Amino acid sequence: MSADRVRATARRVLRQLRHDPRTVALVLMVPAVLMTLLRLVYEGRPEIFDAAGAPLLTIFPLMTMFLITSVALLRERTTGTLERLLTTPLRKLELLLGYGLAFGTLAAGQVAIAVSVSFGLLGLHVAASKLLVALLCLLVALLGMGLGLLASAFARTEFQVVQFFPATIVPQLLLCGLLTPRQDMQGVLGAVSDLLPMSYAVDAMHHLAREATISGALLGDLAIVVAFAALAIGLGAATLQRRTE
């Protein structure tokens, strides 16, 4: 493991982003704009804005990281740059950490703006500290990165990889407890909801929204989110094959 090679990879990815200011601006601003929209939709009903807004804050970094990671890694795979990198001393873990560092920086910017706007301007209210909310959002960003990495392995084109979003992320959105409480979901639906990583991210946010203290249940949900992220990144790393057909 070389920190230099991780840093070099992160620097290269950040340079790619710097030459694409439109993507950076969209990633940074869209969640804050959508939170503002939500606030306007529920004008005069702050309890509904609190109930829907807090979980949504966790979902944005997952969606963003899923999309940018899946497209970026698909490009590495299809343009031959990954094949070439794997013939150099760069290790797969260094490549992934470099991406994590660069996209994590971007996600941190997005979370900072969305959280500041939501709490500072829009009056969103949660019981726990805002720092904990931001930290949860960053963990979820990691999960989004892992899922995006995995999706990139099953797509051959950018059209395909973008279709993995409605195919894999939207069902999680429907079943994560944002629309209906998870405990009200019957039989199969509840069981499926229990298997999806986003459910635990939203559960964790519900804890933060209701409780000022750090409970065992919250830590359990966070551990599950981290485990899902590690599993997705691990499986995704296994798909970065040095030897191919």
Place this chain on the structure above:
Amino acid sequence: MAQRVAIEASDLHVSRDGIAVIRGLSFTVAAGRVTGLLGPSGCGKTTLMRALVGVQRNVTGTLSVLGVEAGRASLRRRVAYLTQAASVYQDITVRENLAYLAAILGVGPAGVERALAQVELTPLAGRLVRRLSGGERARVSLASALLGAPELLVLDEPTVGLDPLLRGQLWELFGHLAAGGATLLVSSHVMDEARRCDDVMLLREGELIARDTPAGLLARTGAQDLDEAFLRLVRGQAST
């Protein structure tokens, strides 16, 4: 003079998607020379090169590179690989592309500037790769293969799409690198390029049909040029 051997293959077979692409190759490549890997498209040149650099699946037989089994991690610093399609990042500049690979290899900024100069890209170093022509992009890819003074350069069609002047300059560069002790394996499907090599390997349908110096090939076949020599070799092979 005893020649050092850079690559040694024996009874090498490779199949891709269940089809035999390389069918029992045995050969050696001498160190410090430019060896041309010639043959029509689809004859197995790229597959053989991928096997040499350790990114090809389903390789059987023995294949040693610089005295080590092909694909070993220790070779990744000693062997440089130029893929056929330019493997470069479109959305950063020429210099930023090279700086990234240089950092992976532990090469400093001076090494980056030298590689840029070697492929005549210094004036375009600050330009985004996506704004370059196909030939310029190919040279960015080649420049990154030159970083870090590799002992073996495996170059898959490095001169394709370049103008004759530049092509000539690159072949001169290959000669210089070999004179400096590096071994070069350069593929091409243009027979005319064979005359620039020290040794030539002619590949057809995954089999080696000739291995000689360019002059040796002409003498053996009595042909006027290497295109003709290739045709005679193919016909000779077909009639036996």
